[in-house]
Amino acid sequence: MRLQTSFRTAFRALLRNKLRSLLTALGIIIGVAAVIAMVGIGNGAKKQVEDQVASMGDNALMVFSGSSSRGGMSGGFGSAGTLTLEDAFAIKREIPGVQGVTPEVEGSARISSGNQNWFTRLNGVDADYFSIRMWSFTHGGPFEERDVKAYAKVAVIGKTTALEMFGSEEEALGKIVRVRNVPFTIIGVLAPKGASFFGRDQDDTLVVPYTSAMKRVLGVKTIPRITVSVERGKSVAMVVEQVSNLLSQRHRLPGDREPDFSIRTQEELANMATATSKTMTTLLGFVASISLIVGGIGIMNIMLVSVTERTREIGIRLAIGARGSDILVQFLIEAVTLSLLGGMIGIGLAFLAATLIMRFSPMPVYITAGPVLYSFAFSAAVGILFGFYPARKAASLDPIEALRYE
Amino acid sequence: MAPIIELEDLHKTYESGEEPVHAVRGVSLTISRGEFVAVMGTSGSGKSTLMNILGCLDRPTSGGYRLDGIQVSTLPRDQLSDLRNRKIGFVFQNFNLLSRTSAVENVELPMLYRRTPLSAAEQRRKALQSLEMVGIGKRAGHTPNQLSGGQQQRVAIARSLINDPVLLLADEPTGNLDSRTSIEILGIFQRLNDEGITILMVTHEPEVANHAKRIIVMRDGRIRTDNLVANRLNAAAELGRLPAEGGA
Numbered sequence: 001m002r003l004q005t006s007f008r009t010a011f012r013a014l015l016r017n018k019l020r021s022l023l024t025a026l027g028i029i030i031g032v033a034a035v036i037a038m039v040g041i042g043n044g045a046k047k048q049v050e051d052q053v054a055s056m057g058d059n060a061l062m063v064f065s066g067s068s069s070r071g072g073m074s075g076g077f078g079s080a081g082t083l084t085l086e087d088a089f090a091i092k093r094e095i096p097g098v099q100g101v102t103p104e105v106e107g108s109a110r111i112s113s114g115n116q117n118w119f120t121r122l123n124g125v126d127a128d129y130f131s132i133r134m135w136s137f138t139h140g141g142p143f144e145e146r147d148v149k150a151y152a153k154v155a156v157i158g159k160t161t162a163l164e165m166f167g168s169e170e171e172a173l174g175k176i177v178r179v180r181n182v183p184f185t186i187i188g189v190l191a192p193k194g195a196s197f198f199g200r201d202q203d204d205t206l207v208v209p210y211t212s213a214m215k216r217v218l219g220v221k222t223i224p225r226i227t228v229s230v231e232r233g234k235s236v237a238m239v240v241e242q243v244s245n246l247l248s249q250r251h252r253l254p255g256d257r258e259p260d261f262s263i264r265t266q267e268e269l270a271n272m273a274t275a276t277s278k279t280m281t282t283l284l285g286f287v288a289s290i291s292l293i294v295g296g297i298g299i300m301n302i303m304l305v306s307v308t309e310r311t312r313e314i315g316i317r318l319a320i321g322a323r324g325s326d327i328l329v330q331f332l333i334e335a336v337t338l339s340l341l342g343g344m345i346g347i348g349l350a351f352l353a354a355t356l357i358m359r360f361s362p363m364p365v366y367i368t369a370g371p372v373l374y375s376f377a378f379s380a381a382v383g384i385l386f387g388f389y390p391a392r393k394a395a396s397l398d399p400i401e402a403l404r405y406e
Numbered sequence: 407m408a409p410i411i412e413l414e415d416l417h418k419t420y421e422s423g424e425e426p427v428h429a430v431r432g433v434s435l436t437i438s439r440g441e442f443v444a445v446m447g448t449s450g451s452g453k454s455t456l457m458n459i460l461g462c463l464d465r466p467t468s469g470g471y472r473l474d475g476i477q478v479s480t481l482p483r484d485q486l487s488d489l490r491n492r493k494i495g496f497v498f499q500n501f502n503l504l505s506r507t508s509a510v511e512n513v514e515l516p517m518l519y520r521r522t523p524l525s526a527a528e529q530r531r532k533a534l535q536s537l538e539m540v541g542i543g544k545r546a547g548h549t550p551n552q553l554s555g556g557q558q559q560r561v562a563i564a565r566s567l568i569n570d571p572v573l574l575l576a577d578e579p580t581g582n583l584d585s586r587t588s589i590e591i592l593g594i595f596q597r598l599n600d601e602g603i604t605i606l607m608v609t610h611e612p613e614v615a616n617h618a619k620r621i622i623v624m625r626d627g628r629i630r631t632d633n634l635v636a637n638r639l640n641a642a643a644e645l646g647r648l649p650a651e652g653g654a
Contacts, residue, residue: 002518002523005518016506312502313504315502316502316503316504316515317515317519318487319461319463319490319496319502320490320491320496320515320516320519320565321487321488321490321491321492321516321519321520321569322487322491322519323483323484323487323488323519324483324484324487325484326519399463400458400463400464403498403502
């Protein structure tokens with residue numbers, strides 16, 4: 001029998017039981033849609049991180065103050081206060097290939113202006129910070145070296161904070177905000193960056209000179225973090241090595257002791273973040289694949305019913321000269337058509353789901369050709385695999401018995 | 407010219423229950439081209455088993471069967487399929503048409519399984535021609551449930567002839583039909599036989615059998631009598647004597 005004729009026969013048999021065909025294919029439809037959407041969500045998260053690396057500078061590295069641990073409780077990176085401003089100056093002064101250095105102090109703060117107030121993150125940084133982190137401005141501009149030296153009461157505000165406090169970004173410029181009763185004048189509004197790797201809103205911030213932050217607001221002497229950017233074309237790893245040596249010297253650490261600081265490159269942080277999403281993607285894809293297999297079992301079930309129902313038809317076909325292989329191919333094509341149609345509808349459904357997810361949630365979904373092809377091929381394979389047994393059963397029927405079947 | 411059917415000491419034994427069942431026990435038979443043979447016998451006489459073997463649907467336990475010069479008793483399954491497709495046309499008591507499939511597509515069905523397929527247009531042309539030949543060309547687009555029993559049997563005959571078989575096997579072809587329609591169908595068989603087609607028909611009604619040229623009676627798996635028909639009935643003449651359809 002011609003393949004073309006076989007496909008037509010299969011289509012007709014499926015159209016005869018439209019609802020049943022649809023319900024049978026539903027398992028595959030949901031399976032395929034789930035695989036594509038899940039992997040799409042995973043890839044979206046990964047791509048977001050990659051975009052952030054690009055936006056934050058893959059040439060940056062961070063030095064964290066050693067973690068304090070008392071009685072088995074770890075305070076996390078930067079909690080011990082082993083880094084000083086002098087460490088930051090020394091890095092800038094002594095290590096070649098360093099483009100910018102900024103000490104960073106951080107604290108939560110309630111800020112107010114008029115009758116508005118908002119709980120935000122206060123960042124104290126050097127003037128280099130904005131170029132290291134590739135922040136740009138929608139209004140106004142950054143503070144400068146002399147502002148830092150003068151303990152100036154100037155601030156740069158993130159988009160989220162500006163909207164919460166003043167209703168719009170334009171309004172924020174030139175306004176005065178009080179941070180623990182210290183008035184700061186807003187001289188710039190940062191362009192938005194969205195959520196960080198770890199889900200924190202980077203635009204919810206108030207950035208002030210570290211001098212002002214340390215002395216006027218937070219009252220601290222040590223700094224939890226130093227961010228360093230490396231000149232283009234220079235090896236990040238080399239700078240990491242040199243910073244490590246320099247700080248060990250300055251902190252007078254004997255060679256065999258654990259250093260009281262740690263260094264992470266931007267890339268390492270990104271990898272940490274993507275490792276989680278990769279595991280999730282694999283896991284979700286795997287679970288969704290199981291639903292494809294369940295869909296295949298549904299196809300097998302219905303094909304077995306169909307073979308029994310159409311025993312007489314099979315008998316007629318065999319009597320007038322169909323070979324066993326003709327019958328096998330006919331039923332196999334029916335099963336494959338069912339699973340491929342399911343696959344195609346599933347792909348459509350996945351794109352629809354992606355559009356809806358992106359419309360109604362902040363989650364990015366990034367559908368690539370890979371999972372689409374994979375799940376389409378997988379659904380074809382499922383059709384062949386689970387269609388084979390019923391088809392073989394049909395093909396091996398005895399024509400005399402089949403013709404007698406009521 | 408070789409005979410169409412040559413059976414030589416044919417046996418068929420079923421090993422199903424405790425005792426083996428000897429359905430056919432030593433049948434030798436020759437049927438030549440152009441014959442019209444009726445096979446009679448009570449149920450259990452072995453005539454159905456013999457028909458299945460003659461139709462290449464089943465294989466004998468021992469003995470030889472030549473169909474159109476080909477020894478078929480030992481052929482594998484696929485080659486039996488091809489023989490059924492090219493050499494044999496089947497007409498069944500219950501028509502065995504595919505439901506929800508139009509008459510013309512039912513007739514086309516055997517052509518789909520030819521080893522050397524024809525073009526779709528050629529298939530359609532031949533199928534319509536075949537329907538025309540059994541007087542039902544106007545109903546080509548109807549599905550079986552839109553057709554009367556007699557019309558369905560005509561479609562089945564058109565289907566059986568589509569691959570130009572050497573043998574037409576009819577198993578109780580009038581069993582589900584009223585007497586007038588039965589005679590019409592037998593008339594078609596007689597006309598086809600006059601045109602040179604060899605027909606073997608199983609029936610248990612002597613009146614139906616009398617339309618054939620030769621009657622074989624089976625009993626207990628053997629041929630009991632094998633005679634030419636002395637007073638052959640002519641379906642066309644009978645129809646002429648019957649009152650008109652739906653008659654007064």
